[in-house]
Amino acid sequence: MRQYTILVCDDMEAVHESLSFFLEKEGMLVVSAYDGSEVLPLFHKNSIDLVVLDVMMPNMNGFEVCRTIRKESNVPIIFLSALGEEDDRVGGLERGADDYVTKPFSPKELTLRIKRLLVRTAQSHGQSAQEQENILTFEELTVSEDKMEVTVKGSRIDMTAREVSLLLYLIRNANRVLNRDQILNAVWGYDYYGDTRTVDAVIKRMRKKLPSEGVHFAIQSVYGAGYRLGSIKE
Helix, strand or coil: CCCCEEEEECCCHHHHHHHHHHHHHCCCEEEEECCHHHHHHHHHHCCCCEEEEECCCCCCCHHHHHHHHHCCCCCCEEEEECCCCHHHHHHHHHCCCCEEEECCCCHHHHHHHHHHHHHHHHHHCCCCCCCCCCEEEECCEEEECCCCEEEECCEEECCCHHHHHHHHHHHHCCCCCECHHHHHHHHHCCCCCCCCHHHHHHHHHHHHHCCCCCCCEEEEEECCCEEEEEECCC
């Protein structure tokens, strides 16, 4: 079994000590950064599988770091923050994070979240699947499940593993209205601790990436019900 490498970025030594204890018990390697300016050099130097990123860090805050990482990588990112209001959590997800954990936190619970996110990311990349139907299409939209690639009219759209998984689920249920609980359970898992606004945040993020002109599809909101991937008539 491969050893995962987790980059933990926080300016508090206690966070590193407590989280490293549980992650290393699970056989993971921990790389530590203590301010925002240290994150990117360590990210480039090491083969990082997941980033735990404090929002309020010296020199460069977590949102800036996340935005920079997302320009070159879809590695899973979990925000860790004392900002626990619903708008803060949703804002973190809209900026590209896969999860958002508020302080004070349980290092044991966060370790469990990390493990589950790593497993789901590995599965999304086809590391444990042997499916033959690996390419799904809807109108001009094409998603390769093996390569975790999204293209529209042949042009590649950068998406995180979570976004690709959500898009695959929408394509498999094209033109069908899906409520937020259905989406959350199918894409995040029944044991996910978050709320349904997580779905709203990630879909908002995906809509910004997908073209809205010159195509015949859209992720449509159905008032009071949820979302569907539907066709658009000219």
